[in-house]
Amino acid sequence: MPVIKINNLSKSYGEIHAVRNVSLEVAKGSIFGFLGPNGAGKTTTINILCTLLKPTSGTASIAGYDCNTESSGVRNHIGIVFQDTTLDKDLTAYENLLFHAYLYSVKRKDRKKKIEDSLEFVGLYERRHDLVKKFSGGMKRRLEVARGLIHDPEVLFLDEPTLGLDPQSRSNLWEFITKLPEKQGVTVFMTTHYMEEAEVCDQIAIIDRGSIIAQGTPNELKKSIGGDIIYIKTSDNEKAASDIEKLLNLKPTIKNGEIYVTVERGDTCLPELIRTLGESVLSVRLQRPTLNDVFLQLTGKQIRDVEISAGATLKENVRSHRRKFGRD
Ligand SMILES: Nc1ncnc2c1ncn2[C@@H]1O[C@H](COP(=O)(O)OP(=O)(O)OP(=O)(O)O)[C@@H](O)[C@H]1O
Ligand SMILES: [Mg+2]
The missing domain is CATH 3.40.50.300 (P-loop containing nucleotide triphosphate hydrolases)
Structure with missing residues (x-):
C-alpha cells in the first residue's frame, strides 16, 4: 500500500x-x-x-x-x-x-x-x-x-x-x-x-x-550497471579462459595478466569457477558495483554531456552514456 x-x-x-x-x-x-x-x-x-x-x-x-x-x-x-x-x-x-x-x-x-x-x-x-x-x-x-x-x-x-x-x-x-x-x-x-x-x-x-x-x-540499481566482476589469475590464463567459456558458458577477457568475467551473482559463481579451474588458480578477487558507481554513472560529470531521458529506463540511460563514451 x-x-x-x-x-x-x-x-x-x-x-x-x-x-x-x-x-x-x-x-x-x-x-x-x-x-x-x-x-x-x-x-x-x-x-x-x-x-x-x-x-x-x-x-x-x-x-x-x-x-x-x-x-x-x-x-x-x-x-x-x-x-x-x-x-x-x-x-x-x-x-x-x-x-x-x-x-x-x-x-x-x-x-x-x-x-x-x-x-x-x-x-x-x-x-x-x-x-x-x-x-x-x-x-x-x-x-x-x-x-x-x-x-x-x-x-x-x-x-x-x-x-x-x-x-x-x-x-x-x-x-x-x-x-x-x-x-x-x-x-x-x-x-x-x-x-x-x-x-x-x-x-x-x-x-x-x-x-x-x-x-x-539498491540491488536492482547496482545490477543495472553491469553486475559483479570476478578477476582471476591462473598458471595458464589462455587455457583457463577457454575452460571458463566452454564449461561455464561465460565470456571471459584476459587483460594485464588477469582474466576478468562479468557475472550476475559473484558470490555464487565464484566457488563454481574455482572448482572448474582447480589448482591452476593463483588468486581471485570479486568486485561488486556500489551505489556510488550507480550514482556516478548517472549523475557524474561525464554524463552531463549526455541527454538523459527521464522516461527511459536506467539501463537505457546507462547504455546511452556508454555509447557516448565508447565503453560499449
Ligand atoms: N525559492 C527559490 N527560488 C528560486 N530558486 C529556487 C528556490 N528554491 C530552490 N530553488 C532552486 O531549485 C533547484 C532545486 O533546489 P533544491 O533546494 O530543491 O535542491 P536540493 O536537491 O535539495 O539540493 P541540496 O542537495 O543542495 O540540498 C536549485 O536550482 C535551486 O537553486
Ligand atoms: Mg536540499
Missing part, C-alpha cells in the same frame, strides 16, 4: 525548473531514499509534500490526503527533520519536545510519556534537562528525529539527516533511523549525499536536474 503518491509533480521558479514531472510511490513501512546532487530538487519536492510549497503542476498525496488541498490532514500525518537545524538552543531537550507537543495538540495526559519515550528511543533520556546549546551535532540531529515522532506521524521526512556529522555520529543516528519502520511503524522518506547510507533503503529514486533518472532497490 503506497502511503505517499506523487503524480507528474513539477515546480518552476521562473526559468528554473526545480522539479520536473516527478512521479513515484512510497510503500507504507518502508525506508525510501531520495538521492541527487546539489540543486537536484530534493528539498523542493519534500517542501511540496510537507505542504510548505505549492507545485506548479501535478499532484501528491500522503496517507490519502492531498498535499495541495488538504494541508492540515497531511500535516497531522507527517513529521519532518529539516535540512537546517530548527531547534531552540536556549531550551532543554525536554522543553523543545514539549513545545512541539503543544503545537501538535498532543493530549495533555499523553504528553509526558510520549516525550520521554521518544527521548529514550534516540538515547537522549539522560540528557533531557540539558540545554540544546550544549549538545553535539549528532545529539541535535537525534533530538530532531525524536521531535518528529512525538505526534505519531505516519511518514517522517528526513532531509540530509546526517549532513556534517562525523562518521561515528552518522552511524549512531542510522541505528535509530533504520529501527523507525519496525519500532515506530513509521515510513521514512529521506535524502542523503552519502551513498553508503542509501544501502539501507528499501527503495531509491535518483533525481538529477529535477527529473527522476533511476528508481529501484
Whole structure:
C-alpha cells in the first residue's frame, strides 16, 4: 500500500525548473531514499509534500490526503527533520519536545510519556534537562528525529539527516533511523549525499536536474550497471579462459595478466569457477558495483554531456552514456 503518491509533480521558479514531472510511490513501512546532487530538487519536492510549497503542476498525496488541498490532514500525518537545524538552543531537550507537543495538540495526559519515550528511543533520556546549546551535532540531529515522532506521524521526512556529522555520529543516528519502520511503524522518506547510507533503503529514486533518472532497490540499481566482476589469475590464463567459456558458458577477457568475467551473482559463481579451474588458480578477487558507481554513472560529470531521458529506463540511460563514451 503506497502511503505517499506523487503524480507528474513539477515546480518552476521562473526559468528554473526545480522539479520536473516527478512521479513515484512510497510503500507504507518502508525506508525510501531520495538521492541527487546539489540543486537536484530534493528539498523542493519534500517542501511540496510537507505542504510548505505549492507545485506548479501535478499532484501528491500522503496517507490519502492531498498535499495541495488538504494541508492540515497531511500535516497531522507527517513529521519532518529539516535540512537546517530548527531547534531552540536556549531550551532543554525536554522543553523543545514539549513545545512541539503543544503545537501538535498532543493530549495533555499523553504528553509526558510520549516525550520521554521518544527521548529514550534516540538515547537522549539522560540528557533531557540539558540545554540544546550544549549538545553535539549528532545529539541535535537525534533530538530532531525524536521531535518528529512525538505526534505519531505516519511518514517522517528526513532531509540530509546526517549532513556534517562525523562518521561515528552518522552511524549512531542510522541505528535509530533504520529501527523507525519496525519500532515506530513509521515510513521514512529521506535524502542523503552519502551513498553508503542509501544501502539501507528499501527503495531509491535518483533525481538529477529535477527529473527522476533511476528508481529501484539498491540491488536492482547496482545490477543495472553491469553486475559483479570476478578477476582471476591462473598458471595458464589462455587455457583457463577457454575452460571458463566452454564449461561455464561465460565470456571471459584476459587483460594485464588477469582474466576478468562479468557475472550476475559473484558470490555464487565464484566457488563454481574455482572448482572448474582447480589448482591452476593463483588468486581471485570479486568486485561488486556500489551505489556510488550507480550514482556516478548517472549523475557524474561525464554524463552531463549526455541527454538523459527521464522516461527511459536506467539501463537505457546507462547504455546511452556508454555509447557516448565508447565503453560499449
Ligand atoms: N525559492 C527559490 N527560488 C528560486 N530558486 C529556487 C528556490 N528554491 C530552490 N530553488 C532552486 O531549485 C533547484 C532545486 O533546489 P533544491 O533546494 O530543491 O535542491 P536540493 O536537491 O535539495 O539540493 P541540496 O542537495 O543542495 O540540498 C536549485 O536550482 C535551486 O537553486
Ligand atoms: Mg536540499
